[in-house]
Amino acid sequence: MENPFRFSGVVEEPAFCDRIKEQKEIRRYIESSQNVLLYSHRRCGKSSLILKIFRELKNVTPVYIDLYGTTHVGEFIISFLKGISSLESQMNRLMKMLREGIRSIGLHFSMDPITGMPTASPVFNRATQDKTIDELFAMIETLSKKKKLVVAFDEFQEVAAYGGDAFEKNLRKSIQKHDRISYIFAGSQRHLITEMFNDRKRAFYKMATSFPLGKIETVDYTEWVKGLYRKAKRSIENSFIEDVVALCENYPMYVQEFFFNLWREKELSFEHLDRVERDMVEKRIPEYSYVWDSLTLNQKRALKLIARTAGKNIFAAENLDKSGFRTASQVIAALASIEKIGILDKNKEWKIHDPFFRRWLLSGQN
Template identity: 80%
Template sequence: MPNPFRFSGVVAEPAFCDRLKERREMRRYIESSQNVLLYSHRRYGKSSLILKVFRELKNITPVYIDLYGTTHADEFIAAFLKGISSLESRMDRLMKMLREKIRSVGLNFSVDALTGMPTASPVFNRSAQDKTIDELFAVIEAFSRKKKLAVAFDEFQEVAAYGGDAFEKRLRKSIQQHDRIAYIFAGSQKHLITEMFNDRKRAFYLLATSFPLGRIPTRDYAKWIKRLYRNAGRSIADALIEEVVALCENHPMYVQEFFFNLWEAREPSFEHLDRVKCEMVAKRTPEYAYLWDSLTLNQKRALKLVALTAGKNIFAAQNLNKTGFRTASQVTAALAGIKKTGLLDKNKTWKIHDPFFRRWLTSEQN
């Protein structure tokens, strides 16, 4: 029986666990053409959730636009064009639809080697960028008059880096006029994406409903994991499942990776858990060391402080002393700097977000 767990890229059934509540909520927004801002840390399952909901839609056409890696408006246009190519599965119809409406830029048509579907790409004409973007939105607007649409811009925070004010305003102008399209803006850099939508001065202010994506509850994991074991004619104790999920702090990718590694053990035991845990920390050491080296001295101290105290009483004199700080304001400044990297979260207390990074940090390795 092949290993059913997947820890890279988008996951679909049977490697997709539940998210019933989120699927229902997302569907409700899409059906009423409400725009959504879906955000979480990386690898929590935003893309997987969007594509899962898209497969389940009835009478609404999905369009998925992946902006990951785009660094300027030309690439935004290319990604947009690729995304809307899925609206037609026949080359002749796709050519007709796009050629009629997109006149500001030349188009190339080809067959996608991966999917076998026809796809369009632009032949650049930078002076016409603004016009091209308007035309792309006009294509989906025209389509939406026949049938409602759900359009996802995944990794939308990329736009914040290259778009600029005028670019964002241009997008907004079209988006806010479309009442039969639900736009889903998904992003993984919380500070970038929330600033874009929550800052009064920005073009996207209040353009979408916030949809923070959380971790998956232990109960749901347990049902799903037991099913995968059962399907392979195997079994696993509840106590083990609960322990693994707790070790991974319910982080979707880590839970998958942990069970992927554990799958090799015919009869998994608590000893296996320990081994897998150490291996997962060891495997990430180069990545963590690189991160560590990119921090300033006070940021390193602040991370150790949070790790040592589990975020409690971090400003107590004895804790400051232990980590080499002289004043509380040094700590505050260092924490603010690290927060931008996404390594730390603050709810009531500061917390190192990645449980394996925390283990690495408090282990013998440094």
């Protein structure tokens, strides 16, 4: 049987491990046209979850808009149009809908050099971009009158970089008055995205209910992995699955990658576990070294301090001394600056959120 585990891109069944609670809760928001701010670190499963919910919606029409990689308002508009194009499977009906709803966009026809098929690309004027956005939102508002709509903007934090105040205000103006549309703003750079929605001075202040996406629970992974092994007429012990999940600290992508690598092993032993773990760290050395090299000396010291102490008693004289710090305030300043890069989390204690990065730091290979 083909390896059922997938560790890149959006996952669907059977590679999707159910997030029953989250699905239910978000579906409830969608059905009552509430806006949701869905955030987590990268690769925790936001996109997979949104699309899973969208596939199963009955009374609400889903529109998925991927903003990843967009760098200016023109690209925002193109992504928006791509998202809308899923609403109509028939090209001519879609064209008609766009032509009637969006007067500020023209269509440029050309021949695709590879397929030889005619393709249409949207053309619009920079000067009237705001108008185009208004028309796009007005069009989906009209659609929502027939059937409720949910519009997901994935990787919404990109907008923070290019949007500026005026653009954000313009979006808010439309979004605010749509009472039959639920907007999902999904983002992976926590501090950027939460600032956008929690800062009184920003246009999106309190525009959505916060929904931090947590990790998947160990019991859920256990059922799911066992199911996949069973399908292939193989078996795996609960305790083994639990060990893998613990090593991966419940991160969906790591759990998938770990099991992907274990799949080819006929027998499962702790030696294999060790080897896969080492391979996974090794594969990431270029990425980790790159991050490491971009840090200042005090940031490096602070990271090692957190890795070594697991965030406990970091200001104890002995710990400061071992890390090369003289004062606690140096540590505080360094930690605050690393948090912005997204390597660290702070709950009660500071923590390096990527367990494999932490192991690499402790291995002394840097």
